[in-house]
Amino acid sequence: MFARRDALVNLASILRSAPGSDDEVVEEGLLEPGDEALAADDVRLEGPLSWSLVVRRTGGDDDDFIVDGTVAGTAVLACRRCLEDVPVDVDADFVYLMRHRPSDHPEIALVEDEDADEDLLEFGQPTVDFAPLLRQVFAIDVPLTALCREDCKGLSLDGVNLNEHPEAATPADDGARAPSPFAALEDLELQD
Numbered sequence: 001m002f003a004r005r006d007a008l009v010n011l012a013s014i015l016r017s018a019p020g021s022d023d024e025v026v027e028e029g030l031l032e033p034g035d036e037a038l039a040a041d042d043v044r045l046e047g048p049l050s051w052s053l054v055v056r057r058t059g060g061d062d063d064d065f066i067v068d069g070t071v072a073g074t075a076v077l078a079c080r081r082c083l084e085d086v087p088v089d090v091d092a093d094f095v096y097l098m099r100h101r102p103s104d105h106p107e108i109a110l111v112e113d114e115d116a117d118e119d120l121l122e123f124g125q126p127t128v129d130f131a132p133l134l135r136q137v138f139a140i141d142v143p144l145t146a147l148c149r150e151d152c153k154g155l156s157l158d159g160v161n162l163n164e165h166p167e168a169a170t171p172a173d174d175g176a177r178a179p180s181p182f183a184a185l186e187d188l189e190l191q192d
């Protein structure tokens with residue numbers, strides 16, 4: 001449906017609108033971060049990110065804007081017990097104050113607002129590349145760890161995936177997670 005794979009948004013129309021107007025720029029698309037960007041974010045993805053955002057004026061008589069959006073996708077994490085890949089759906093929201101400060105730099109910058117106690121996005125040109133922001137918002141919402149399933153049996157001490165080969169479990173692998181078929185043998189050894 002969508003051909004675009006970036007997050008370039010042209011804000012020229014809203015920049016031209018009068019302060020206080022309720023014009024807005026509504027955009028959505030897919031974003032396919034390059035390998036380099038993904039490595040920098042320490043994120044693996046299954047498919048592109050889908051995003052949507054709305055930019056509108058804050059309603060005051062100044063030149064401030066608000067961007068309100070979502071970014072969603074499927075991250076791939078290694079199961080913390082068995083290390084198999086686990087797809088994890090992530091759906092993140094964001095809201096930022098934006099301020100136009102004309103410059104030659106096409107990048108947006110997250111800067112601290114001296115007046116308010118919050119960060120705001122400065123943009124220098126009418127066409128804004130939201131990709132770095134979307135990637136960052138997404139990466140922050142990716143959980144640190146994942147489980148392939150609640151009862152994942154993990155790896156044996158020899159590195160065998162016990163979900164696939166439960167028969168490879170030894171008492172040492174089993175721990176307290178499940179009753180071991182070798183529990184009886186352990187008792188015998190203790191009685192020796």
Ligand SMILES: [Zn+2]
Binds near residue numbers: 148149152
């Ligand atoms: Zn697992």
